[in-house]
Amino acid sequence: MKNPIGHNKLDLDTPCLTIDLDILEENLRKMQDFVRAAGKQLRPHAKTHKCSTLARKQIETGAIGICVAKVSEAEILATQGIKNILITGPVAGSHKIQRLLDCLKKAPSLLLVVDHPQNAAELHQAVRKENLTLNILLDLNIGLNRTGMSPGEAMAMAQQMADWPALKLQGIQAYAGHIQHLPSHAERQRISSACLEKAAEVFHRLRKMGLSCNIFSGTGTGTYDMDVLQPDLTELQTGSYALMDAEYAAIGSSTQSLRFADFRPSLTLLTSVVSANQKGFVTVDAGLKALYRDGASPTIATPSLAGAQYDWFGDEYGKVTLLPNHTPPKIGDVLELVVSHCDPTVNLFDCFYITRQNTVVDIWPIDLRGKCQ
Amino acid sequence: MKNPIGHNKLDLDTPCLTIDLDILEENLRKMQDFVRAAGKQLRPHAKTHKCSTLARKQIETGAIGICVAKVSEAEILATQGIKNILITGPVAGSHKIQRLLDCLKKAPSLLLVVDHPQNAAELHQAVRKENLTLNILLDLNIGLNRTGMSPGEAMAMAQQMADWPALKLQGIQAYAGHIQHLPSHAERQRISSACLEKAAEVFHRLRKMGLSCNIFSGTGTGTYDMDVLQPDLTELQTGSYALMDAEYAAIGSSTQSLRFADFRPSLTLLTSVVSANQKGFVTVDAGLKALYRDGASPTIATPSLAGAQYDWFGDEYGKVTLLPNHTPPKIGDVLELVVSHCDPTVNLFDCFYITRQNTVVDIWPIDLRGKCQ
Numbered sequence: 094m095k096n097p098i099g100h101n102k103l104d105l106d107t108p109c110l111t112i113d114l115d116i117l118e119e120n121l122r123k124m125q126d127f128v129r130a131a132g133k134q135l136r137p138h139a140k141t142h143k144c145s146t147l148a149r150k151q152i153e154t155g156a157i158g159i160c161v162a163k164v165s166e167a168e169i170l171a172t173q174g175i176k177n178i179l180i181t182g183p184v185a186g187s188h189k190i191q192r193l194l195d196c197l198k199k200a201p202s203l204l205l206v207v208d209h210p211q212n213a214a215e216l217h218q219a220v221r222k223e224n225l226t227l228n229i230l231l232d233l234n235i236g237l238n239r240t241g242m243s244p245g246e247a248m249a250m251a252q253q254m255a256d257w258p259a260l261k262l263q264g265i266q267a268y269a270g271h272i273q274h275l276p277s278h279a280e281r282q283r284i285s286s287a288c289l290e291k292a293a294e295v296f297h298r299l300r301k302m303g304l305s306c307n308i309f310s311g312t313g314t315g316t317y318d319m320d321v322l323q324p325d326l327t328e329l330q331t332g333s334y335a336l337m338d339a340e341y342a343a344i345g346s347s348t349q350s351l352r353f354a355d356f357r358p359s360l361t362l363l364t365s366v367v368s369a370n371q372k373g374f375v376t377v378d379a380g381l382k383a384l385y386r387d388g389a390s391p392t393i394a395t396p397s398l399a400g401a402q403y404d405w406f407g408d409e410y411g412k413v414t415l416l417p418n419h420t421p422p423k424i425g426d427v428l429e430l431v432v433s434h435c436d437p438t439v440n441l442f443d444c445f446y447i448t449r450q451n452t453v454v455d456i457w458p459i460d461l462r463g464k465c466q
Numbered sequence: 467m468k469n470p471i472g473h474n475k476l477d478l479d480t481p482c483l484t485i486d487l488d489i490l491e492e493n494l495r496k497m498q499d500f501v502r503a504a505g506k507q508l509r510p511h512a513k514t515h516k517c518s519t520l521a522r523k524q525i526e527t528g529a530i531g532i533c534v535a536k537v538s539e540a541e542i543l544a545t546q547g548i549k550n551i552l553i554t555g556p557v558a559g560s561h562k563i564q565r566l567l568d569c570l571k572k573a574p575s576l577l578l579v580v581d582h583p584q585n586a587a588e589l590h591q592a593v594r595k596e597n598l599t600l601n602i603l604l605d606l607n608i609g610l611n612r613t614g615m616s617p618g619e620a621m622a623m624a625q626q627m628a629d630w631p632a633l634k635l636q637g638i639q640a641y642a643g644h645i646q647h648l649p650s651h652a653e654r655q656r657i658s659s660a661c662l663e664k665a666a667e668v669f670h671r672l673r674k675m676g677l678s679c680n681i682f683s684g685t686g687t688g689t690y691d692m693d694v695l696q697p698d699l700t701e702l703q704t705g706s707y708a709l710m711d712a713e714y715a716a717i718g719s720s721t722q723s724l725r726f727a728d729f730r731p732s733l734t735l736l737t738s739v740v741s742a743n744q745k746g747f748v749t750v751d752a753g754l755k756a757l758y759r760d761g762a763s764p765t766i767a768t769p770s771l772a773g774a775q776y777d778w779f780g781d782e783y784g785k786v787t788l789l790p791n792h793t794p795p796k797i798g799d800v801l802e803l804v805v806s807h808c809d810p811t812v813n814l815f816d817c818f819y820i821t822r823q824n825t826v827v828d829i830w831p832i833d834l835r836g837k838c839q
Contacts, residue, residue, distance in 0.1 A: 094561060106561035108838050140781060162782040163751075182751075182782060185740045186798040188467060188479035208741055212797055239749050239779050240741040270780060367558045368581055368613040376612050378536075378555075381810045383838040386760055406612050407643060408513060408809045409535040409555060409838065424585055425559040436781045437754045441813070443836055462836075463816055465481050465756040465782065 097453045102446060103427045105453065107365040108383035110439065111429075111446045114454065116359035117147075117335060118154075123356065124317065124334050125155040131321035136160050136179055136310065138332030141436050143461035144445065145173040147335065158202075160310075160330045164192045165464035171200035173460075179204040179310065181266065181330065183232065183240055185212050189466070190219045197225055204308075206232035206266045208242050210250055217257035229260045230308060233267040233295060235288040241267070244295045251299055264308030265299070267292035268330065273315030278345040282319040285312075289323040296325050314341055318355065336360035338435040340388030358431045360445075361394055362438070364411060366426045373415055375422055377403075379430075380410045383441055388434030395428045403430055470826045475819060476800045478826065480738040481756035483812065484802075484819045487827065489732035490520075490708060491527075496729065497690065497707050498528040504694035509533050509552055509683065511705030514809050516834035517818065518546040520708065531575075533683075533703045537565045538837035544573035546833075552577040552683065554639060554703065556605065556613055558585050562839070563592045570598055577681075579605035579639045581615050583623055590630035602633045603681060606640040606668060608661040614640070617668045624672055637681030638672070640665035641703065646688030651718040655692040658685075662696040669698050687714055691728065709733035711808040713761030731804045733818075734767055735811070737784060739799045748795055750776075750784045752803075756814060757784065761807030768801045776803055 094106060102111050128135045137151045138160040148159045148170060158177025161167045167178050178200055184193045197203050197220070207213045207229055220227045231250060234241030242250065247265070254262050269288040275281045289311065299306040307327065312320035314333040320326055333341050337358040346353040364379035384391060386405050393401045398419055406412040413428060415421055422428065432438040440462055447455035467479060475484050501508045510524045511533040521532045521543060531550025534540045540551050551573055557566050570576050570593070580586045580602055593600045604623060607614030615623065620638070627635050642661040648654045662684065672679040680700065685693035687706040693699055706714050710731040719726040737752035757764060759778050766774045771792055779785040786801060788794055795801065805811040812818075813835055820828035 106559075106565075106839050183740045183797070186479075186738050192479075208743060209797055234743065238744055239783055239785070240743075242743060246743065365559050367556045370581060370607065370613075370615060370619065371611055378558075379838070381758065381760055381807075382813045385754065385758075387754055410612055412612070424556070424582055434754075440755045441836065441838070463814065465752070465814070466479050 097446065098455070100453050102363065102448045102451050102453055105363055105446055107363045107427060108379040109363050109446055110442050111361050111363060111448050112336070113359045114447050114449050116357050120335050120337070120356045120359055121151055121154045124331060127318070128321065128329055129155065133321055133326060134328040136177070136328050136330055137335065138181070138330050139166060139170065139461060141332035141439065142335055143439050143459045143464070144457050145170055145175065145460050146457040148175055151335070157328065163464060163466060164189050164196060165466040166461045167196050167203065168192060169461050169464060171196045171203070176200060177202045177204070179230070181206060181268070183208050183212055190216060194219060194223055194225065197227060202228070204228045204230055204263060206230045207250070208232040208240050210253060213250065213257055213260060217259050221259040226259050226261050228263045230264050230266040230310060231262070233265055233292045235267045235269055235291050237268065237270045239270065244291060247295050248298060251302065251304055254304070262305055264306045264310065264327070265292060265296055267311040268313065269316065270313065273313040274340060274344055275315070276345050276351070278347055281316055285316040285319055286323065289320060289326060293323060293325040315344060318347060333435055336435045336439070338388060338433060339390060339392045339431050340434050342392070342431065343389045360432060360435055362430045362432050364428050364430065366422050366424050366428070367410070369421060369424050375413050375415070376406060377411045377413055377428060378409065380405055381408045384411065384430070384432055385434055385437035385441060387437055391433050392431040393428065394431050398422065398428060470819065471828070473826050475736065475821045475824050475826055478736055478819055480736045480800060481752040482736050482819055483815045484734050484736060484821050485709070486732045487820050487822050489730050493708050493710070493729045493732055494524055494527045497704060500691070501694065501702055502528065506694055506699060507701040509550070509701050509703055510708065511554070511703050512539060512543065512834060514705035514812065515708055516812050516832045516837070517830050518543055518548065518833050519830040521548055524708070530701065536837060536839060537562050537569060538839040539834045540569050540576065541565060542834050542837060544569045544576070549573060550575045550577070552603070554579060554641070556581050556585055563589060567592060567596055567598065570600060575601070577601045577603055577636060579603045581605040581613050583626060586623065586630055586633060590632050594632040599632050599634050601636045603637050603639045603683060604635070606638055606665050608640045608642055608664050610641065610643045612643065617664060620668050621671060624675065624677055627677070635678055637679045637683065637700070638665060638669055640684040641686065642689065643686065646686040647713060647717055648688070649718050649724070651720055654689055658689040658692055659696065662693060662699060666696060666698040688717060691720055706808055709808045709812070711761060711806060712763060712765045712804050713807050715765070715804065716762045733805060733808055735803045735805050737801050737803065739795050739797050739801070740783070742794060742797050747785050747787045749779060750786055750801060751782070753778055753783045754781045757803070757805055758807055758810035758814060760810055764806050765804040766801065767804050771795065771801065
């Protein structure tokens with residue numbers, strides 16, 4: 094379709110991703126209001142949506158900046174004029190450091206985490222050579238063991254910061270990625286609180302040392318509501334709340350033990366039936382390459398097929414198993430799904446079709462798609 | 467790096483995909499020679515490599531055409547002047563049929579499979595309206611149950627072809643996708659032979675009816691060497707043999723029960739260490755978004771880390787667990803991996819870095835990347 098604006102979303106060619114703008118705006122507003130009421134700030138993660146248009150919308154809703162995972166994502170956002178970008182993973186190696194410098198010239202408010210003195214020394218040398226300064230958060234490992242320093246390593250690095258005047262310490266980052274999808278809300282709360290407490294101790298010690306340390310950044314969609322109880326946390330890095338997915342929808346929340354309905358899925362995948370020769374199931378045109386196989390089982394959102402089950406059927410196809418009461422869909426019929434895990438699925442597409450009341454109202458490029466460097 | 471040509475591949479920014487051109491050429495030549503010696507033809511599948519440059523290389527090596535899974539892939543190849551494209555899945559729905567017509571005008575030799583009379587009737591109407599003709603293969607279901615018709619349905623459709631003069635029957639397609647990765651070579655051979663025999667019976671009956679039926683297309687990398695024993699099979703649709711992956715490398719072959727070394731991995735992923743604060747493992751910059759989590763465990767190809775184990779560590783990171791005898795790699799060090807499942811991983815990147823003797827000699831766009839429609 095040359096121009097789908099004004100058409101019903103079910104008229105779109107498939108597979109494709111759609112975002113219900115009413116639900117998206119509700120999610121953005123709800124998180125922003127919650128965070129503000131808790132006296133914190135929001136710096137949402139763009140690794141989920143990979144879209145500078147959506148990032149801008151988050152800032153318009155009140156976010157103080159945007160998080161990204163990779164320097165190649167920061168490059169795009171910086172070019173798009175997004176300010177206060179935080180790169181939440183270490184930027185290591187000469188290529189990456191050169192790309193970071195180019196970014197920093199466009200976006201001087203850029204923040205970067207570091208978790209190793211060797212990396213910090215290399216960054217300092219490169220930044221100083223260009224007569225720039227770089228804002229730094231110390232990345233703390235609070236249990237995920239993926240990146241980050243122990244409290245002792247962080248304190249040692251803080252003391253070493255004086256050797257690196259081009260690096261400006263601004264605070265700490267602590268992300269408990271290992272518990273975001275724990276089913277029990279109470280267990281998540283217990284562990285997350287303990288994890289953040291470790292980080293808060295470092296935060297206190299740094300401040301006692303008289304070091305500039307005003308940012309304590311962390312949390313995710315799975316722990317946003319409990320982590321605001323940590324008094325020292327200054328900002329939240331939640332990402333998935335904007336789009337949501339089947340994996341997050343299946344964890345327990347403060348109100349329901351097996352349902353997380355604080356935010357609703359604004360993102361759905363449309364897929365068409367391409368083959369219908371078998372009893373009890375049909376074959377659709379979204380497989381591994383359109384719907385990333387990770388996380389919980391995708392959910393069929395087409396009301397007439399409630400309870401049908403999607404499963405992957407190779408690189409290009411999916412199998413939708415019907416219940417006895419379902420009228421089997423026909424070849425060409427379009428089905429709607431809530432995806433398993435939003436982040437890697439979004440990364441498979443070039444754009445979102447934006448809808449209101451099922452009518453396409455806009456197209457947003459997924460301009461950070463493929464930016465894994 | 468502005469222009470990596472002439473540099474060692476380990477100097478590339480990561481994550482990225484590389485193809486060893488010597489190995490690729492060896493794989494292409496080996497398959498082509500084998501197929502030719504068996505008196506068959508080769509129409510390799512581009513769903514694996516998503517690259518028109520590689521497709522052209524396959525044709526230069528002797529392939530009679532190229533297979534694609536989706537019409538959006540055919541569009542690119544047709545624009546690139548590739549002839550004898552076979553679309554191996556049904557093209558259903560008005561958008562797809564319109565796109566097919568545009569393709570057909572550029573590439574009149576296009577072949578398409580059909581598996582349902584409703585779809586055939588719609589195709590016929592659209593093709594006739596444009597005064598075109600479309601070459602058709604009847605898609606047979608020989609056990610995968612994903613697309614395709616039973617022998618009875620296929621025979622019924624063949625008889626109905628007279629109603630659809632714009633559709634020119636050229637033969638059949640039969641793909642046993644469900645057995646390509648069966649570990650036992652003998653079991654694969656037994657099942658594949660039985661599956662193809664069903665298709666051969668339909669092929670005979672169609673020819674006895676005097677219908678034009680000169681193409682019998684099928685097979686994959688896992689059954690290529692046994693399927694050439696089916697006398698009626700005219701052409702092979704193998705895809706993965708060109709790049710290879712850990713999943714195929716782990717199946718049994720005619721010579722080794724747990725190793726498929728007929729083709730060597732020409733494709734590898736380069737990834738850098740970004741964090742090294744833990745004992746026994748390091749964190750690298752390739753996660754779900756750079757290395758698709760599907761198929762067998764990726765294999766570390768860096769010789770000094772032989773036996774180390776990659777595992778996914780979230781969307782952006784991987785965990786490489788070391789053996790006691792390994793010297794732990796440092797931050798910024800580049801590791802090389804054979805990917806789990808080549809097709810969906812290739813679809814995550816925009817280009818291949820082409821190397822000879824570890825030196826980058828070319829960059830090939832993955833121009834079919836993201837073409838899932």
